Amino acid sequence: MLRFAPILLAVVYAYAFWRFSVWRTVKDLNARSSELMDPALRGVTEKLAKALDLPKVRVFLYEIPVVNGLAGPDGRIYITRGFLQKLHSGEVSAEEMASVIAHELGHVALGHTRRRMIDFSGQNALRTAIAMILGRFLPGLGMIIANALMSLLAAKLSRTDEYEADAYATALLIKAGIGSAPQVSLFRKLDKLTGAGGQGQIAWMLSHPVTDDRIAAIEANAKKWEPR
Numbered sequence: 228m229l230r231f232a233p234i235l236l237a238v239v240y241a242y243a244f245w246r247f248s249v250w251r252t253v254k255d256l257n258a259r260s261s262e263l264m265d266p267a268l269r270g271v272t273e274k275l276a277k278a279l280d281l282p283k284v285r286v287f288l289y290e291i292p293v294v295n296g297l298a299g300p301d302g303r304i305y306i307t308r309g310f311l312q313k314l315h316s317g318e319v320s321a322e323e324m325a326s327v328i329a330h331e332l333g334h335v336a337l338g339h340t341r342r343r344m345i346d347f348s349g350q351n352a353l354r355t356a357i358a359m360i361l362g363r364f365l366p367g368l369g370m371i372i373a374n375a376l377m378s379l380l381a382a383k384l385s386r387t388d389e390y391e392a393d394a395y396a397t398a399l400l401i402k403a404g405i406g407s408a409p410q411v412s413l414f415r416k417l418d419k420l421t422g423a424g425g426q427g428q429i430a431w432m433l434s435h436p437v438t439d440d441r442i443a444a445i446e447a448n449a450k451k452w453e454p455r
Contacts, residue, residue: 249300256289256299263288263306267314271325271405275332278403286328294420296327298334305331313420322409323416326396329403330410333395339388386436393441397448407449414442 263286276284289297289305294313297305306327313319334340397407418438436444 253299253301256287256301256303256305259290260287260305262286263311265311265314267321268324271321271403272328274403274405275325275329275399278399279332284328284332294417296331298331298340300340302335302340304328304335318420319413319416320409322405323413325403325405326400326410326413329396329399330392332399333392334388336395337388337391339392343384343388389435389441390444393445394448397445398452401449401452407445407453410445411442414438414445 265288268286272284272286276282285303287299287303287305288311289295289307291307292309293307294309295307296310297307299305306324310319310324310327314321314324393410396410400407400410415438435441
């Protein structure tokens with residue numbers, strides 16, 4: 228039983244660390260955000276709400292300058308001040324912003340936050356186990372190799388979540404009558420807006436899929452789902 232103690236401690240530590248991270252994130256979001264009541268987005272959020280059979284889709288404004296959208300651990304959807312400024316300057320459209328909101332709704336609906344907590348705990352236990360085993364044969368290198376392997380695994384799982392949220396968003400946008408075109412056009416713009424395209428990097432080390440691959444997946448789904 229004692230030989231498994233480090234693995235059990237790794238699981239407990241990972242869970243405690245995750246809970247603390249969630250608490251800290253929610254606290255920051257609560258302190259720096261308020262409900263977004265922007266007339267420019269009212270029409271598209273109403274379409275999303277109707278497609279979901281909800282009275283309203285609530286979106287919150289996160290007061291940071293970067294361009295981003297996110298789903299908080301509490302299930303709320305956030306758009307950053309930097310992203311909203313892109314809407315007001317005409318660099319992105321309301322429909323393109325709706326695709327971001329739909330994507331984050333996908334993360335919530337598909338339970339990605341909870342799944343990542345479970346994944347994180349499991350990865351920490353697996354990292355400890357691999358380091359213990361390899362440490363017997365490769366002293367000093369076991370933990371380095373274990374960390375590298377877990378980084379690859381975490382990136383792969385994160386990319387899977389992103390593809391799933393993209394597919395959810397495509398389906399929702401089509402149902403809402405917005406269509407998939409704004410989702411694709413926004414991805415083409417995001418490379419310039421955020422530099423997050425991933426081109427020139429090692430794809431299997433990225434936590435988000437390469438932009439061209441995401442666009443290809445969206446267009447393939449839209450071809451199957453959009454009315455002809």
